[in-house]
Structure formats: structure tokens, C-alpha cells
Amino acid sequence: MSANADSHHHGPVDWPQEEHVGEITAGKLGMWIFLLSDAFSFSGLLLAYGIRRGASDMWRCSEELFNQGLCSWLERPEPELGINFTAGLTFLLICSSVSMVMSYAAVVEKDMKSAKMWLGLTILGGALFLCGQMQEYFGTFAFIFHHEGLIKEGLIFGQSNYATTFYAITAFHGMHVLTGVTYLTVMWIKMLKGHFDDGNANMIEIAGLFWHFVDLVWILVFTLIYLIPL
């Protein structure tokens, strides 16, 4: 049906079909614009981190510096971040991105059984990541990892820029993961109720966009906060 014929009915309007807009749904476009916006809020925080770190003479008060008496306001030296553990978490998050794509592909192929499994695995990955962050901060699962968490090791929010930027940025990202897990769980329930049985994967794709964004931002955060050597 041409756009002209449509306009005389009350039904859907297929305009615009311009090259740069294509068939994108409003929801997907809105999500892209939101992600752009969200990227700017992360960049505000990461800029603050970069400027503070670039300007400081001493970022982490290591044991050596502490023993030289260079950080007299602290009661004890600050711990290093556990790169190996967090690399594991990063891998987990990337895997959950893959399972997200698998779920989307399964919905498109109307293979709902695999779609449910892959989406469930994605949610599991996100939830495990959050548990990992809890372990990292509080040592909640110390009985498994034999590591009592950064707070108990002396990385206290507010004591230094090193501690503060670390917690502010990773917690801000953690809130995004929590939002994503909740969002995907809602989608999963919809899927169990048969909402996507017709193969219309639009809503799954939009949720996937958010999830991939959260992963992508984590890779940046991981690189900038953890991997840049002191």
C-alpha cells in the first residue's frame, strides 16, 4: 500500500521510508537515543576520573608509599584491584552478550524453547556478575573465593580519589546491570507467556541493545579503571 492510500484510512501510516530511517521501529530508535544519552553520563564520570587521575601525583597509596609515610591520613595502605577476578566477571558479561544474541536469533526462527533457555542464561550471567561485584566489594562469598572484599581490605569510599572514583563508577555501572537484569527478566516472563511466539523479536532486540550497551561500557570501565597500570 502506498503512503497515499494509507492516509485515507485510520490504520497504520508507513511514512517515512527514507533511506536513513528505514524500517526502524520507534521503540528501537528511542532506545538508541537513550543509549547515546547514557553514554554521555558515563563519559561525564569517566572524564572526572581521567582528569583526577591525570593530575594526581600519587593515585593508590601502596604499602611501600604507606611505609614511607606519604599518606598519613590513611590508617593502612590501599589494596590493589583484583584484576584476575574481575577479568572473569568481564568474560561472564561478554558471554551473556553472546547468549542474548542467541536468544534473539532463536525468537526470529520461532524456536521458543532455545530462546527461553538463552535468555535465561543471559539473566543468569547478569545476576552472577552482580554477585561477583558484591564479592568484590563486601566479600559476600568469601567462603568460595577466600577473599574478604575490598572494603575490609581498606578501600573505603571517600578516603581517596582512587577509592571514590572506583566505587562511584563501578556502582553506577552495577546499577545498569541490575536494571538490565530486571528488564530482561520482564522480557523472559513475557516470553514464557507466549508473547513472542509470532516471531516478532522487536522487543527482545531493544532489550538486547540495552544489554550490549551495558557490556560495552563495562569493557571501557574495566580497561580504564582496572587495566591502566599504576
Added chain:
Amino acid sequence: MDLQPIHHEPTTFVKKYLFTTDHKVIAKQFLWAGLLFLLWGGLLAMMIRWQWAYPGEKVPVIGDLFLKESGGAITPDLYPKLFTNHGLIMIFWAITPMLIGAFGNYCIPLMIGARDMAFPLLNMLSFWVFVLSQIMVGASFFFDNGAAAAAWISYPPMSGNIGTPGHGQTMMMAAIFVTGVATIMGGINYVTTVIRFRAPGMTWMRLPLTVWGLWLTSVLNVLFVPVLGSAGLLLILDRMFGTQFFVAGANATGTGGDPILFQHLFWIFGHPEVYILILPAWGIVGDVISFFSRKPAYWYKGTVIALIAVTVLSAVVYGHHMFMTGINPLLGQSFMILTLVISIPAEVLFLNWLHTMWKGSIRLTVPMIFALGTVFVFGLGGLTGIFLGTISTDIYLHDTMYVVGHFHYTMAAATFLGTFCAIYFWFPKMFGRKMNPMLGKLHFWFSFIFITLVFGGQLVVGYAGQPRWFFDPYQYTFLQHLQDANIKTSWAAFALLFGQVFFVINFFKSMFAGEEAGDNPWEVGTLEWTIPSPPPVHNFDPIPTVYHGPHEYAHPGVLEKMGKDWLGQDEAFDGIELSASTDEKVAQGA
């Protein structure tokens, strides 16, 4: 898939007027909320002007009501709270909701031929989150130590716990964060709606300039408000949780923060914010001048390119706010040049508006004179800005009343007159009745003359050396001779407030007893005037097909065959020579 279903009109009061998803009602909600806070911000401004004219004397009326403890006078403690809240309230809770919240919501779907916003529920949420932020602003006045007092820019260390103790400042920062969330929700909605929901034939180059202005503003909002959110969040962490992002001086010991960092984050947002406020007004003015000159907008494409250029440039000039902060001279020079480059697209806009009027059959209606007033005061603001954008002159003028006069011409006077231009222009569509032109003209002359005088007076005393933010400038002998000029300026401000009475009378009287407006009282061609006033819930039935740009006026062929000097965007007309604003290829395809 059903992109634009027709919704039935809600029947309950709550769903129709409170928790509504109808963009037209949400627009009115934003308008009411904005007008209320405009009055509040305006009264705060009057108190500041009183202080500069008669420091230490009892404030009439307001002093008796609210300042009993100090015998009716403004105290040094109260004074910074006045200008801080005046600035923040006007920017975030008066101009933004009126220009972007109200007219963005009202105009975008109607002008592009859509039944509603892309995300009606998000739209409703945006308004109620905005109301929450307004409540937070109100609440910030009731804490110990009172309201926010660190100026609208909220620079640390002034905005830190030592500069401004108490939860009032924290609450204000939180309110800015919350209203930012509302703005982003609105922005996502506007951007998506314009991209996705245009009626058949409504190409980008056929969009009314109003929609262009609002769309570009929304793009800036979506990108830069989050940066302000980050800065505000860090400041709240500093104030509440003992972090030291912006706490100065501790850097030598390896920790501690940097107040300049806040300035960077703030102005990354803050300079685009200036254009966020003025771009919708520019768009509206561009349309209204063409409508009432009965001529196609001169070089429509150029206007659009200029608007886009201003939008892009606005993101890369923020450093000019920090010349006196101590900035690398090379960086300062780059920011200076980029700043001055903005005057080129701005000049294109002005010349296009003048050319549009040139040899037009100008109808001096109320919206038209408000549009002309907007152009004039923005011209003053732009010209005075050159001296602030140039480092060598800025060194002398920085932090004087000259700066205050300059940015009020651009951000306050131009947006104020632009907002009223929009109110007078779309009032007949919103409420179905015409406003009284006589009262409208009285309102205009009072507003225009006195707003020019108020900010002109500030430029003059600023050039003479009066710093901004002084509680009592006349404590300094070298400023004492400026008291006369300040008193005159203050009385101009009081007259400006008085002039608003005409608007209030006109607004309420016309709403209930104005003359019936009919579908198209202004005889213009954009889509919102093809439907009844006020429009039905689903706006268009059916969705119109668009054949022309928004400014098809005074075409001889149309005059001959149809007996009118304008052509609606949805009216097909064979044999018309399309003006520069229309894209021939698509027109034939449609």
C-alpha cells in the same frame, strides 16, 4: 504494525487532566507549571532589584509577608539565596518547561501530522518527574540554613559543605538531577517522534522551523544534560558522603579534588544549555515572521543549515566561560575563535529573517511584534557577547554586571519574548479562543521596552565596573555614583512586572470569554491549523499528506485560482512553482 492507533477520549477527570498521555494536555500541564515558576522566579528578581536600588530598606509587600525577622529588609544571608534560586528556577523550571515542555509537546505532533508522541507513557512520566523536581525546589527552602545559595552555576567551593552548609543546596542539586531525568525523557520522545512519525510527504526540508528548533534542542538535551547529571551526582557525593571530587587544596597530598573539574563538567553542559533555551525560540520566530510577512521564509535551507551549525558549534565553545579561571592560553584562543565563529550562522539567521520581511505585506499581529522583539533583544545579546567572547575584553568585563546584562538579553529577554510569541500564536489552537489584541499589544510594549531597559541598565553599570553578586555595591566608594542608574533600572524592572498584569488578565479572560477562534484564525498553512481548535484527542482524521513546505505565501497562481494568499501544507495545487523550501522530487512522488 499499528504505528499510530486512534485512542478514545478518556472519560475520567484523573485520566483526562492529571495522568494523561495526550500530548496536548501534557503541553498545557507544562505551561501551567512553567508559568507558576516564572512568577516565582520573577518575584525573586524583583527582590534582587530592590536590593540593588535601596539596599537595607524594607521591601514593600514581600517584606511584610516573608521577612518579618529582619524587619522586612533583605539580609546578607538571604541575598545569595535570591539570585541563586532566581537563576535556577528561571532556567530549569520556567523557560525549559514552557518553551520545550509545553510547545515541544504541543507543536511537534501537530506540526508533523502525528496523532501523538512516539512514547505517550514516557511523556506523562516526564511531566510527573518534572513536578517531583519542582516539589524538591520548593522543599529546599525549608531546611536549616535555607535554600541553595551558591549561584546558578553552583561552583565549588561555594557549593561545597563549607561554602553553603545545610541540606537546601543538596536538595537543589538533587532537584536539578531529577529535572534532568525528566528533560532526557522528553528529549528522547521528541527526537524519536520527529524522525519516525512525520506524515506522508513531510520531508526534513518541509518541516516548520519551529520543529527544527525544538528537534535540535532535544538533541542537545539528550546529549548534554547527562553530563550535568554526572557533575551534580559528584557534587552530591561530595556534600553527603565525604568524597573530595571538588574539594580544593588536598592535591599535594595525593588525594583530594579540584574545583575546576566541576567548572569543566558544568560548562560542557552549560554552554549548550544557552542554545537549548534559544533554539526553540529561533525556530518559532523564523516561522512567525514568515507567516505574518505573508512571504516564504527567505532561504529556508540556509536557516536550517545555520540552526544545525549553531547546534554543533554550541558543543565546542564552553571554554569561553573559563577564560578567567586560568586556562591554557592556546586553549583559550581556540575557544575564543570557535565562539566568534558562531556569529556567522547567527548572522545568517538574522539576515534571513530581515530578508523574509523585506517587501512583505507585514501584519503586525501580537505574535508578530513579539517575534520582532525577540529578534531585537537577541541581536543586542549577540552583539554584546562579542566582547565577552574575546579574551582581551573579557578580562575587564568578566564577573561584572555587563555579563549579567548580556546573558539576560540572550537567555532571558529573547526566550521570554519568544515564549510569549508562542503563547499568543498558539493560544487560539490550544483553547479555541482568540486573545485580546489590544491587551496583547499593551503587554508587548511594557515587556519589550522595560526588558530592554533593565538589561541595558545592567550592561551600563557593568561597563562602569559594578561586579555582579554584590550584596551592597555602594559600600565601595567607586560604585556609589552608580546608585542612580541602578535605581532607574530597578524601576524599569518593576514596570516590567506590572506589564505582566495585562497578560494575566488577557490570558484568563480570553480562555473563558474570548472570541471563538475557528480552525485557522491566522490564515497560515502548517498542519495544526487544518484541524479544529482545540484539536480532537487523535489530532488528525485521517493523517494528512503533505505537498509543500511550511511557508507557501503570496503565490500569484494560488491567489488567482483559490482567492487566498496562502497554501496549506496538505493542499495539493497543480502548476505551482514551488519555493526554495520544497523538494520537487518528493512532491511529485507524493
